Amino acid sequence: EVQLVESGGGLVQPGRSMKLSCAASGFTFSNYGMAWVRQAPTKGLEWVATISYDGSSTYYRDSVKGRFTISRDNAKSTLYLQMNSLRSEDTATYYCTRAGSSDYWGQGVMVTVSS
Amino acid sequence: DIQMTQSPSSLPASLGDRVTITCRASQDIGNYLRWFQQKPGKSPRLMIYGATNLAAGVPSRFSGSRSGSDYSLTINSLESEDMAIYYCLQHNEYPPTFGSGTKLEIK
Numbered sequence: 001e002v003q004l005v006e007s008g009g010g011l012v013q014p015g016r017s018m019k020l021s022c023a024a025s026g027f028t029f030s031n032y033g034m035a036w037v038r039q040a041p042t043k044g045l046e047w048v049a050t051i052s053y054d055g056s057s058t059y060y061r062d063s064v065k066g067r068f069t070i071s072r073d074n075a076k077s078t079l080y081l082q083m084n085s086l087r088s089e090d091t092a093t094y095y096c097t098r099a100g101s102s103d104y105w106g107q108g109v110m111v112t113v114s115s
Numbered sequence: 116d117i118q119m120t121q122s123p124s125s126l127p128a129s130l131g132d133r134v135t136i137t138c139r140a141s142q143d144i145g146n147y148l149r150w151f152q153q154k155p156g157k158s159p160r161l162m163i164y165g166a167t168n169l170a171a172g173v174p175s176r177f178s179g180s181r182s183g184s185d186y187s188l189t190i191n192s193l194e195s196e197d198m199a200i201y202y203c204l205q206h207n208e209y210p211p212t213f214g215s216g217t218k219l220e221i222k
Contacts, residue, residue: 044216045159047204047210047212047213062210102159102161
């Protein structure tokens, strides 16, 4: 059974950093590009970043470029999102998903940026 | 960025109705269009991929179609479990962009 389990969220002050993880199981993680998608409270879905299957290519939405870094450890079947210089507008539930197919999603992890 | 204009934003409907939700792409996206269903407090669920292909496990009352730059999700014979928010997503080019969502609710 395919599973994606996010962790690492919580409350963080503006300007600080946070790192999210997404542990994958039930499929060959190293064969799939992966993505992070977020959803602000009561708002719609918003793509954040994508990483290729081998980590050689990454893509970001403009509003997080230079602040967020997507990475992966294929040996650990884990996806990461390092978030620096956090802003209130980054407050959202963050989901990881298989980028090429969007067929599996994690349960989401809440990130709240507030003083 | 490619804009996905989704309509309507809210769709009251009765059980057994046939409903259609539409997304219009601001640029050519070919068939790189997916539809998702999201229920309160849950993760999105893939319903349609490649504009017209039913995802695994999705009931056959759901279907997707394309007419030019307009992409539609149709649900035949609505059931109570279909009440949710539906989003389209274009993934033809970066950044992938979602429609604003359609809340399907019981009339």
